[in-house]
Amino acid sequence: MSVFSQTKIVYHSNKYSVQDDVKLGRQAAAEAEQQLPLLRDNEVTDYVERVGSRLAAAIPSEFQHPEFQYTFKVVNAKDINAFALPGGPMYVNRGMIEAARREGEMAGVMAHEISHVALRHGTAQASKGQKYGLLAGILGIGGQILGGPAGAAAQIAGQGVGVYFLKFSREYETEADILGAQIMARAGYDPSDLASMFQKIQRKGGGSSGGFMSSHPSPANRNARILQEAQYLRVQNSVGNTRDFDRIQAKLRGYGAAPTMAEIARSGQRNPTEGGDGGNYPANAPGGRVGYPSTRYRSYNELGFLTVSVPDNWRQLGENNSIWFVPEGGYGQVQGRGVFTHGVNFGVSQPQSRNLRQATEEFINSLAQGNNNLRQGSGFQRASISGRSGLSTTLSNVNEATGQREIVTLITTQLQNGDLFYMIAVAPQSEARSFTTAFNNILRSVRLNT
Numbered sequence: 001m002s003v004f005s006q007t008k009i010v011y012h013s014n015k016y017s018v019q020d021d022v023k024l025g026r027q028a029a030a031e032a033e034q035q036l037p038l039l040r041d042n043e044v045t046d047y048v049e050r051v052g053s054r055l056a057a058a059i060p061s062e063f064q065h066p067e068f069q070y071t072f073k074v075v076n077a078k079d080i081n082a083f084a085l086p087g088g089p090m091y092v093n094r095g096m097i098e099a100a101r102r103e104g105e106m107a108g109v110m111a112h113e114i115s116h117v118a119l120r121h122g123t124a125q126a127s128k129g130q131k132y133g134l135l136a137g138i139l140g141i142g143g144q145i146l147g148g149p150a151g152a153a154a155q156i157a158g159q160g161v162g163v164y165f166l167k168f169s170r171e172y173e174t175e176a177d178i179l180g181a182q183i184m185a186r187a188g189y190d191p192s193d194l195a196s197m198f199q200k201i202q203r204k205g206g207g208s209s210g211g212f213m214s215s216h217p218s219p220a221n222r223n224a225r226i227l228q229e230a231q232y233l234r235v236q237n238s239v240g241n242t243r244d245f246d247r248i249q250a251k252l253r254g255y256g257a258a259p260t261m262a263e264i265a266r267s268g269q270r271n272p273t274e275g276g277d278g279g280n281y282p283a284n285a286p287g288g289r290v291g292y293p294s295t296r297y298r299s300y301n302e303l304g305f306l307t308v309s310v311p312d313n314w315r316q317l318g319e320n321n322s323i324w325f326v327p328e329g330g331y332g333q334v335q336g337r338g339v340f341t342h343g344v345n346f347g348v349s350q351p352q353s354r355n356l357r358q359a360t361e362e363f364i365n366s367l368a369q370g371n372n373n374l375r376q377g378s379g380f381q382r383a384s385i386s387g388r389s390g391l392s393t394t395l396s397n398v399n400e401a402t403g404q405r406e407i408v409t410l411i412t413t414q415l416q417n418g419d420l421f422y423m424i425a426v427a428p429q430s431e432a433r434s435f436t437t438a439f440n441n442i443l444r445s446v447r448l449n450t
């Protein structure tokens with residue numbers, strides 16, 4: 001005779017409302033996304049969302065909150081990790097997807113994360129007086145969330161982005177493992193995949209800063225406990241074929257190596273907030289000094305198909321379809337608009353024309369909309385970018401912020417889908433020569449994979 005004894009999990013006491021979870025998570029997600037390089041590859045993101053939605057739909061009804069919205073994004077980081085914020089925003093590292101042997105292993109870690117959210121572990125732990133100020137502290141915002149003491153925030157800020165949110169207690173970890181296993185089975189995955197993924201995480205140094213174990217301490221007998229639970233779970237409507245997983249994993253492996261969380265932390269804040277103090281341009285200019293480009297380069301994967309190396313003393317700023325790499329002081333906010341004085345910009349535009357020259361002219365016209373003093377200084381020359389034929393042209397402009405004359409070099413080529421890919425290099429005329437070598441090196445490093 002067998003006795004069905006699926007473990008019963010209950011909520012911890014929580015003095016915050018469900019709405020607090022949502023608010024806190026939203027705020028933390030905005031901060032996280034300024035700090036973390038998201039992988040801009042719709043195919044990969046859509047896939048992870050599909051798996052995530054399947055899991056979220058399998059949360060047992062007593063742990064479903066209609067207010068919560070589970071969202072899934074991929075972080076271009078090497079460490080095997082994933083984290084979820086209160087109310088539902090989840091971030092899955094590229095390294096985790098690459099390390100998984102099959103979809104079930106990836107889904108296991110996601111189900112574990114979803115369980116922390118569904119069980120409201122963040123605010124439950126905060127209710128016990130444990131510091132939850134670190135979300136702000138960690139990101140160098142210095143603010144307090146849920147009344148976390150400022151001292152704790154400051155203390156944690158030194159640890160970098162690797163430790164994103166509070167370290168859960170081992171008791172909470174066990175609960176997330178068990179509920180995660182239950183969710184997996186309900187969603188059609190074999191819960192023992194969660195155990196095998198944890199084994200892999202332990203073997204591969206998941207305990208280093210930035211790894212999964214740094215924020216999810218391993219309870220004693222973790223794997224045995226998951227496998228025990230698995231015995232009592234019936235996998236429903238097994239997912240079976242996971243060819244999508246194989247395809248996505250192969251695609252990710254085709255990209256260059258992702259940076260580690262530690263490298264991301266060292267490279268500083270990526271995406272300054274609108275109107276915030278993200279750029280230090282106003283303090284440095286006009287007439288401020290911008291350092292020479294470093295002769296050491298760092299490689300980035302961006303836009304889902306671009307690999308490029310840029311001086312390692314430049315930082316990245318970016319939006320969905322337009323990525324900047326700029327030296328300190330080469331960027332600022334002027335009347336709510338980002339203004340660049342030094343750096344390179346990569347992006348994609350969708351021109352009307354399928355002719356490269358006409359498409360490039362269209363693009364220059366669109367640039368001129370926001371830059372009244374932009375003038376084309378040369379005709380078009382043939383150029384090579386990532387082994388493809390392209391066009392280059394030099395433009396001159398008067399910088400909107402400094403009033404200084406600047407040189408703008410534009411290089412374009414077409415992607416297979418007909419979109420126009422562009423690189424813009426900009427520097428003040430008076431400093432242009434100091435930047436020529438770096439701009440040429442960057443151009444030569446560009447690899448397009450679409």
Ligand SMILES: [Zn+2]
Nearest residue numbers: 168173176216
């Ligand atoms: Zn955990």
